[in-house]
Amino acid sequence: MPELPEVEALRDFLADRLTGRTVERVTPVAISVLKTYEPQPSALEGRTVTGVVRHGKFLDLAAGDLHLVVHLARAGWLRWRDTVPSAPARPGKGPLALRLSLAASEQGGDGGGFDLTEAGTRKRLAVYCVRDPSEVPGVARLGPDPLADEFTREVFAGLLRGERHRIKGLLRDQSVIAGVGNAYSDEILHAARLSPFKIAGELSEEEVSGLYEALRATLRDAVERSRGLAAGALKSEKKTGLRVHGRTGEPCPVCGDTVREVSFSDSSLQYCPTCQTGGKPLADRRMSRLLK
Numbered sequence: 001m002p003e004l005p006e007v008e009a010l011r012d013f014l015a016d017r018l019t020g021r022t023v024e025r026v027t028p029v030a031i032s033v034l035k036t037y038e039p040q041p042s043a044l045e046g047r048t049v050t051g052v053v054r055h056g057k058f059l060d061l062a063a064g065d066l067h068l069v070v071h072l073a074r075a076g077w078l079r080w081r082d083t084v085p086s087a088p089a090r091p092g093k094g095p096l097a098l099r100l101s102l103a104a105s106e107q108g109g110d111g112g113g114f115d116l117t118e119a120g121t122r123k124r125l126a127v128y129c130v131r132d133p134s135e136v137p138g139v140a141r142l143g144p145d146p147l148a149d150e151f152t153r154e155v156f157a158g159l160l161r162g163e164r165h166r167i168k169g170l171l172r173d174q175s176v177i178a179g180v181g182n183a184y185s186d187e188i189l190h191a192a193r194l195s196p197f198k199i200a201g202e203l204s205e206e207e208v209s210g211l212y213e214a215l216r217a218t219l220r221d222a223v224e225r226s227r228g229l230a231a232g233a234l235k236s237e238k239k240t241g242l243r244v245h246g247r248t249g250e251p252c253p254v255c256g257d258t259v260r261e262v263s264f265s266d267s268s269l270q271y272c273p274t275c276q277t278g279g280k281p282l283a284d285r286r287m288s289r290l291l292k
Helices: 004-018 153-160 167-172 182-192 205-226 231-241 285-291
Strands: 023-028 051-055 058-063 066-071 076-081 096-102 113-118 126-130 260-263 268-271
Touching: 004 051, 004 058, 004 076, 004 205, 004 231, 076 231, 153 167, 153 205, 167 182, 182 205, 182 268, 205 231
Parallel strands: none
Antiparallel strands: 023 096, 051 058, 058 066, 066 126, 076 113, 096 113, 260 268
């Protein structure tokens, strides 16, 4: 799933290519992608894009008082097209969910545009056409952005205070902190040398400070690695930059211990025992059941 760094890079990428351009056509191809019905996406046609904003993992394309808000979910992606196919997009079994075409620029030539695609059968890619981004339920419930200037160590400590949830889950909770998902929560906890199973409200002052620094540094570094890359290159850049997430069985780049995994019903986490849990593997109940 694209998380804060990739969505921020997409925001930069789209802002450079969309701001000041006129929307020629918005074509929903998969009806499941649309989560709002009034105004229709066609209301954007003929309007000028005034900016592109990120809200957590949401992209917000503003065109005057209308907003096209996109959540890519787990299997969604954006594909930029310098030339949009002349043939109309048709519903089918392919991955195409929505196409946005731009009017030709003053320099002439094709206006370009982008496709929103989604692989697999679990269709969770979501597009909203709204007059205010806060009309999107997922945007309205977002917690603070961890890269914002006002997200201080004191603000972060206040979010953790009294929480009885495991720190891994709390980092992923979008109503607590906006933009962090499964992959970067693993990376942040590895950098902070904390067990993902630690209770958030029980962290020491020193651990809170270390986690705050790891959170900001990990996300900033990922944003900088992604900045300036074409949309199509962001997925591979994310994978190459990860140190523990998705690297079960590989050596930890810090200490050389073997990266371990804990599996859940629809996801998994990765960690280094030496760096994070005092050398003790965490219980993986799903694997334990398989071995019985």
